[in-house]
Amino acid sequence: MVEIIAPRTGTAFRLAKGQRLTVIDPEGEQVSDMVAFAQSDPREAISSGRSLDYASKLFLTTGDPIYSNCSNVMLRIVEDDVGRHDFLLTPCSKDTFRIIYGDEDPHRGCFGNLAEALAPFGIQADQIPVAFNIFMNVQIDGETGAFTVEAPKSRAGDKIVVEAQMDLIVGLTACSALQSNNYAFKPIHYSIDGEASSG
C-alpha cells in the first residue's frame, strides 16, 4: 500500500529489521529527507560522518550501507533509480529559511516536520542528525569546496529502496526548501514491504 506525504509535511513510522522502505518521487524533482533511529535506543541514529568515511565517497547508492553513530549498519540501499542523493546537509528548518533565504516568518521545514513526527517516539528535536536527503542534488566543486543545490535528477516515478538492518524508527518528509525541489513543492509516496525477520 502506497502512503502519501503531502507537500511540505513529514511522517514517522517503525521499520522492522528485514523490511524494505520504497520512497517514490511521484511527480519528479522532489526531495525526501530521511532519518532513522534504533528502536532499542534512539540515541543510536544514522551518521553521515561514519557512513561517508567508511564508503570513501559522498554519494551513496545501490549496495551501500548507512551506518549509525555506533558504527552499526542501520539500512542498506538495495535499489536506486537516481543515484544522486545528499548526505552532507541538515534538514531544512526555520533557521535555514531565516539564514539562507532571509524569510521573516519562516516555515518550520523538514526539521520541524520531523521533530513533530518523531516526538511520539520519544525522540527530541536536538537528536535529529544530518539526514539522508533522498533525491537531493548537491553539486560540489572539489577544488574549492563550494557547492550549490540543484534540481533533483529524479523524474516522475523514480524510486529508491532501503532495507532495514535493525529495528528502526524512520522519519521521512516531502522537503520544504524551494531550492532543493526546483522551486515547486510536491508530495512524496512511500511503501513498506516484507515481513520482519527474526532477531
Added chain:
Amino acid sequence: MVEIIAPRTGTAFRLAKGQRLTVIDPEGEQVSDMVAFAQSDPREAISSGRSLDYASKLFLTTGDPIYSNCSNVMLRIVEDDVGRHDFLLTPCSKDTFRIIYGDEDPHRGCFGNLAEALAPFGIQADQIPVAFNIFMNVQIDGETGAFTVEAPKSRAGDKIVVEAQMDLIVGLTACSALQSNNYAFKPIHYSIDGEASSG
C-alpha cells in the same frame, strides 16, 4: 601558556565566550579533531550539516562561523594559516580502524580519546558529533563524490585560532589515524587566550 596533547591522545576543557583557542601543529602534517558543546546544555553541539549548509561550502576558514545543531554560532574562525580542514568525517575510532584498516586489535582513536576526556563533563560517547577536523586534508572528486585522505597541508608551527561565541566545553585531540597524518603520529599544541566576555 602552551599545552601539549601527546600523540594519539586527547583532552577537553572549558572555553568561555570571548576566549580564543589557538591550535598549533608543532611538527607539521598533524590533524587535530575538535568538537564543542554548549556549557548550558551539552545536547547543543557543533553541527557540520548546519555549518556547511549556511556557508554553501565544504571548507571553512577565516571569518566562517561554526554553528550548533540549534543554529547558534558556537565558534568563529579568526585566523587560519592553512585553509584546509575537514568537516565531513567522524573522529577515527576502533570502528574506523576495524572497517577501513582491518586492524584486529584497534586503537580507540580520537573517538575513544574524546569520549574519555568529555565524560567528566557529563557528555556521553554517543553525543560526539562529526568533528571539525583541523588540518585534515580530504581531497574530493566533485563529479563522482569519491574522496581520499591526503597528507595535511600544515607545516611546522602553522595554527588556527577560533573564538568562542558562547560558553563551551571543547574536546581536542592529536589524531590517531595513520592516513590522516601522513603515517606519523605527532603532538598537537594549544593555548587559550583572552578574558571571558560578559553575557
